[in-house]
Each structure stands twice: as C-alpha cells, then as structure tokens.
Amino acid sequence: RFVNVSRITRKCKLGEEQVSSIGRGLCVLLGISVDDTPRDAEYIVRKILSLRLFEDESGRSWSRSVMDGNLEVLCVSQFTLQCVLKGNKPDFHCAMPAELAQPFYNSILEDMRSAYKPELVKDGKFGAFMQVHIQNDGPVTVELTSPSSLTDLKQMAKQEKQQQRKEKTRAKGPAESGREKGSQRSRQDPSASSGAEGDVSSEREP
Amino acid sequence: RFVNVSRITRKCKLGEEQVSSIGRGLCVLLGISVDDTPRDAEYIVRKILSLRLFEDESGRSWSRSVMDGNLEVLCVSQFTLQCVLKGNKPDFHCAMPAELAQPFYNSILEDMRSAYKPELVKDGKFGAFMQVHIQNDGPVTVELTSPSSLTDLKQMAKQEKQQQRKEKTRAKGPAESGREKGSQRSRQDPSASSGAEGDVSSEREP
Numbered sequence: 001r002f003v004n005v006s007r008i009t010r011k012c013k014l015g016e017e018q019v020s021s022i023g024r025g026l027c028v029l030l031g032i033s034v035d036d037t038p039r040d041a042e043y044i045v046r047k048i049l050s051l052r053l054f055e056d057e058s059g060r061s062w063s064r065s066v067m068d069g070n071l072e073v074l075c076v077s078q079f080t081l082q083c084v085l086k087g088n089k090p091d092f093h094c095a096m097p098a099e100l101a102q103p104f105y106n107s108i109l110e111d112m113r114s115a116y117k118p119e120l121v122k123d124g125k126f127g128a129f130m131q132v133h134i135q136n137d138g139p140v141t142v143e144l145t146s147p148s149s150l151t152d153l154k155q156m157a158k159q160e161k162q163q164q165r166k167e168k169t170r171a172k173g174p175a176e177s178g179r180e181k182g183s184q185r186s187r188q189d190p191s192a193s194s195g196a197e198g199d200v201s202s203e204r205e206p
Numbered sequence: 207r208f209v210n211v212s213r214i215t216r217k218c219k220l221g222e223e224q225v226s227s228i229g230r231g232l233c234v235l236l237g238i239s240v241d242d243t244p245r246d247a248e249y250i251v252r253k254i255l256s257l258r259l260f261e262d263e264s265g266r267s268w269s270r271s272v273m274d275g276n277l278e279v280l281c282v283s284q285f286t287l288q289c290v291l292k293g294n295k296p297d298f299h300c301a302m303p304a305e306l307a308q309p310f311y312n313s314i315l316e317d318m319r320s321a322y323k324p325e326l327v328k329d330g331k332f333g334a335f336m337q338v339h340i341q342n343d344g345p346v347t348v349e350l351t352s353p354s355s356l357t358d359l360k361q362m363a364k365q366e367k368q369q370q371r372k373e374k375t376r377a378k379g380p381a382e383s384g385r386e387k388g389s390q391r392s393r394q395d396p397s398a399s400s401g402a403e404g405d406v407s408s409e410r411e412p
Contacts, residue, residue: 004347009337029347052294052296078347080348081349083349088258090268130344131215132341133339134340134341136339136340137337139235139286139338141235142286143210143289
C-alpha cells in the first residue's frame with residue numbers, strides 16, 4: 001500500500017553482484033500491507049506505469065510517464081515502508097507476512113509486465129538483504145498510497161453517502177453541488193483531485 | 207511533513223561534483239507541507255535522530271539510532287513528496303512555497319545540529335537540481351509523518367474528547383479504560399503505538 005517511487009535517469013542497480021539494474025525509468029520500493037487486496041495491486045500498477053514524472057522532448061516537466069517514454073521499472077519489495085513506531089523502535093506487524101507477501105509481490109510484477117512490456121520490468125530478490133544503489137534524478141521522490149484499507153473503505157462509504165445526498169439535492173435543484181464536490185476530497189487518497197483550479201506549482205523544478 | 211528516510215551503510219552523495227556526502231547513517235528526503243509548523247519540525251528532528259534503524263554490536267536489528275552510533279545524517283529538501291495526483295499528473299500545491307520552505311528547511315537543519323553534533327549533519331543545496339546517489343542498505347526505507355495538519359488536529363481534538371470522556375469514566379470507576387485506549391490509535395500518526403503486545407516481526411530482516 002505504501003509505495004516509494006524514485007525517478008532515475010542514469011542508473012539504479014541492486015546488489016554488488018548486480019542482481020538487477022535499469023537505466024532511465026523508475027525505482028519502486030513496494031511496501032505491502034496486511035490488508036492489501038488485488039484492488040490495491042491493480043491501482044499501484046496502473047499509477048506506476050502512468051505517473052507523469054518525466055519531461056517531454058521540449059523539456060516540459062511532469063508530462064510523460066514510463067509508458068509514454070518506453071522507460072524501465074525496477075521493483076523492490078520493502079516491508080519497512082509499513083513501519084509504525086513504538087516510541088523510537090520500528091514495528092512491522094502492519095506489513096503482510098513474507099509467505100503471503102511474496103506471491104502478492106509476484107502478482108504485482110506479473111500484472112505490470114502484462115500491462116506493459118515484460119522486458120522493461122525488472123525485479124529484485126524478494127526478501128533478500130541487498131544494497132540498492134539509487135541515483136535519484138532531481139531528486140524526484142513520490143509516495144503512492146492505494147485507496148483501500150479499513151479507514152479508506154469507511155471514508156468511501158461516507159463519500160458514497162454524500163454522493164447520494166448530493167444526488168437527492170440535485171433532484172430537488174442544482175444548488176451547492178460544487179461546494180459538496182470539494183468536501184469529498186480525502187487526505188488518504190492521493191489520487192483525489194487537489195481541488196485547486198490553478199496548477200501553478202506543477203511546473204516547479206525540484 | 208512527509209519524510210523519507212533511507213538507511214545508508216556505505217555512501218550517499220549529492221551531485222556529480224559531490225556537493226555533500228555521508229558514510230554510515232541516514233539519507234533524509236524532507237517534504238515540507240504548506241501547513242507545517244515548528245512543532246512538525248521538532249517532531250521530525252527528534253524522530254530522525256532517535257529512530258532505531260541500525261543493529262548493535264551483537265547484530266541485533268532495530269536497536270540503535272543515529273545518535274546511539276555517532277552516525278551521519280544527510281538532509282535533502284524534496285518538495286515532490288508533497289505531491290497529490292490530479293489523475294496521473296503530480297500537483298505540488300500542498301508543498302510549502304520555496305520562499306517559505308527554505309528558511310523552514312534551514313531551521314530544521316539548525317535544530318538537528320544543535321540537538322546532535324553539527325559536523326555529523328550534512329545538507330544539500332536547497333531547491334537545486336541534483337543527482338542524489340543513495341546506496342540503500344537492506345534496503346531499509348521508512349516514511350515519517352509529523353502529527354500536525356488540519357486532519358490530524360481534528361483527530362487530536364477527537365482524541366482529547368475521548369480522553370476527557372475516559373477521565374470522567376475513570377472518576378466514576380476504572381472500567382473500560384483499556385479498551386478506550388486502543389480506540390485512540392490514529393492511522394495518520396505513525397508514532398502511535400501499534401497496539402500489538404507481541405513484537406514478533408520487529409526482528410525480521412528486509
């Protein structure tokens with residue numbers, strides 16, 4: 001559910017013996033949570049492939065995705081992203097146990113390969129201790145959180161209710177629908193619209 | 207508010223001309239949000255220095271912090287961590303504008319240096335375009351989120367009310383206080399106790 005994406009222009013490699021490596025593309029650290037479902041996997045795969053983190057030929061930032069540019073993806077499992085702190089000690093009981101996380105991780109890779117070009121999707125050794133050499137370009141680092149989880153499901157249920165209420169209101173008259181739309185934004189859902197009409201900062205350089 | 211921490215055993219360096227570099231320690235990517243306050247900075251500084259991401263002499267994982275081991279910290283500003291997605295395009299209106307974020311970033315560095323050893327805290331060039339070479343050891347990557355923000359403030363207000371209610375209940379009799387304690391856990395606050403009594407997974411290797 002928590003995914004860390006770094007933009008790579010030159011190189012990202014795994015291990016001293018170079019288990020795996022990519023050139024231009026994305027290095028993805030995948031943190032799989034106990035309550036992740038295929039729906040989360042589907043969301044994450046789609047976002048990784050479609051996220052516009054690269055510039056186009058004219059140098060316009062945030063305009064091209066991995067798929068647009070025929071770029072590579074390197075996926076590494078990273079259960080420590082599911083860490084919660086007990087004081088200053090990390091605790092990982094929210095991470096999916098390895099025996100379940102490994103097939104889940106493999107299915108994410110399979111989905112990504114079949115949605116894109118299999119030869120451009122690289123992976124690490126699941127659960128292995130490795131040195132990951134990331135040459136982060138920018139730097140540009142983005143966190144992705146898939147929408148589902150108990151909290152989010154509750155949130156979604158709430159939003160659905162709001163939607164229903166909105167539709168009722170609309171049936172009576174069109175007033176206020178704009179304002180209500182804004183109130184449905186969820187902090188937990190990074191795919192939710194920012195609500196800002198202007199897009200001033202999106203051309204900003206790191 | 208969103209902070210990405212990578213464990214480094216060998217090297218992390220900034221830029222081709224090596225603007226800055228560290229050996230064993232933590233590489234910290236700092237995403238400062240529009241609504242961050244000195245309280246967030248204080249929390250983040252404390253957690254970075256005290257997080258137990260390193261092993262001790264006997265090889266016991268998750269037992270030593272940067273401070274315990276006299277290790278280095280490299281801090282890099284990274285506004286892209288504040289990204290929200292508008293479809294597949296990143297939008298950064300939640301990031302603190304550069305003219306405010308720069309002094310905020312500098313104050314975080316100052317706080318960290320005065321809380322620790324100034325010579326062990328390195329930084330990058332604020333807002334500069336750089337190649338960040340991260341040799342992530344494990345890999346071990348952790349996300350830190352400071353507790354404040356509008357949503358969290360609401361959450362805290364709610365918790366305070368619960369606390370008050372609990373204290374009222376306690377005044378009447380001690381029943382149920384344990385159960386209520388559990389219900390105060392917040393998904394947004396990674397420092398919140400996991401609630402699990404066992405700590406089985408915390409010795410797990412990446």
